[in-house]
Amino acid sequence: MRLGFVGTGSMGGMLVRAFVRSGLPDVEVAAYNRTAWKLDRIIVENPNVRKMDSASSLAKFSDFIFLCVKPADVLTVLKEIRTSMSPDKFLISINSAWSLSELESEVSSKVIKIIPSITQEALSGVMLTMYGSRATPTDRQLFEATCRGISFPVVIKENDVRVCSDLTSCGPAFLAFVLQSFASAAVRQGGIPPQQADQLVKYMIYGLGKLFVKEGYEFEEIISRVSLPGGVTEAGLKVLKPAMEGVFDDVLTTTKHFQGQHTKDK
Ligand SMILES: NC(=O)c1ccc[n+]([C@@H]2O[C@H](COP(=O)([O-])OP(=O)(O)OC[C@H]3O[C@@H](n4cnc5c(N)ncnc54)[C@H](OP(=O)(O)O)[C@@H]3O)[C@@H](O)[C@H]2O)c1
Structure with a gap:
């Protein structure tokens, strides 16, 4: 399973570090950040993280693409990765400003929304999870099994996210x-x-x-x-x-x- 992170700021960086430390078998972690040196700092401490040189190459490489940018930067990234987001891939957004249906209208992949918590830094706490219409029960099982490595995933209704x-x-x-x-x-x-x-x-x-x-x-x-x-x-x-x-x-x-x-x- 290849996990790719676009944006390695506060939340993206935390998720990268958490998944590296999770010890999940057969998981590869890749990342791309707009300002490359900020990602370099993470890679120094986590040399197993694969550094990608663009959002589109990250999307091509990964099965799960975690979108960890601020709401205003989402559209820029979506435009860059759109052609690489085939129906078998998963786009996972971590911000609540973009709805599942808006994200589904931008890409043909499966869409998931999560709200992480600082507690994932300690590989614990709740990961709020919302599924788009294309995620099958098998997809859900796979995603939750992966997230269980760093959290306690809880599925909620999108309207209850606040x-x-x-x-x-x-x-x-x-x-x-x-x-x-x-x-x-x-x-x-x-x-x-x-x-x-x-x-x-x-x-x-x-x-x-x-x-x-x-x-x-x-x-x-x-x-x-x-x-x-x-x-x-x-x-x-x-x-x-x-x-x-x-x-x-x-x-x-x-x-x-x-x-x-x-x-x-x-
Ligand atoms: N903070 C929280 O507690 C929390 C909790 C749950 C959810 N969230 C949500 O998580 C999202 C990110 O928050 P954050 O606090 O992690 O923000 P952040 O620290 O500003 O990180 C955003 C990262 O995205 C990178 N980025 C922006 N545009 C990019 C692009 N086109 N390509 C690649 N990388 C790009 C930025 O790169 P640069 O280094 O160039 O700036 C930065 O490293 C927000 O939507 C927020 O609502 C936050």
């Missing part, structure tokens, strides 16, 4: 901010060193994540196991509950109406 990516792609930043605030309060209120507070919170969230995913705990189970009637955790939760009311509704209302970088001409 709220789902708020949870999986913006979520790490939202929760990192909440955890940072928690650790800072411990420094102010408990007088412990900042480094120690950060370390305690990071290892706490690592263990909590394992309880959710590996041990199958529900949110309520964690709360009731830790918060005993009349205890200190219950007292803390009594402060937290009213303070949190509506906070994430406001966050999600704001992201829902945000246009900025999601327009194609930006």
Whole structure:
């Protein structure tokens, strides 16, 4: 299986590094970036990545072509690769501004849309996945088996992409901010060193994540196991509950109406 990446910026670079580290058998990784030296930096650390000299040669070489450019650059790349995108190939777009049907109208290949997350840097976290009309059940199995090497692929409806990516792609930043605030309060209120507070919170969230995913705990189970009637955790939760009311509704209302970088001409 040949995976090709057009654009090796923040997200494309992360996906290239993740697939190289995934150790998936029979996977070859190739890449092309507009500014060649930026790709060279990645290749120095990952010498097995094949450097291509154009988007069209990358498309000819690859089975899965990951389009990892900003929305405004998508059309330029599509024009370059269009003739190489035969029906047996897969075009995988990582931006939400281009719909599956718009992409299908540009190429004759199968089209998939994914929303990666920074968590793929750690070969984990959710990869939101949406399929175009040409992807067969066998294609889907093949794609998800490949993505499982670096993530937990979850298929969603295209209309739900905003709220789902708020949870999986913006979520790490939202929760990192909440955890940072928690650790800072411990420094102010408990007088412990900042480094120690950060370390305690990071290892706490690592263990909590394992309880959710590996041990199958529900949110309520964690709360009731830790918060005993009349205890200190219950007292803390009594402060937290009213303070949190509506906070994430406001966050999600704001992201829902945000246009900025999601327009194609930006
Ligand atoms: N950042 C996130 O957390 C996140 C999460 C999910 C999805 N996304 C989506 O991912 C997409 C890329 O975001 P990003 O943050 O990775 O952007 P980025 O860091 O700017 O990377 C884009 C890359 O595309 C390259 N490029 C542009 N035009 C090209 C062309 N014609 N041929 C080859 N390479 C070209 C750029 O090359 P140069 O080196 O010449 O600039 C740059 O390296 C966006 O649509 C974004 O919405 C981002």
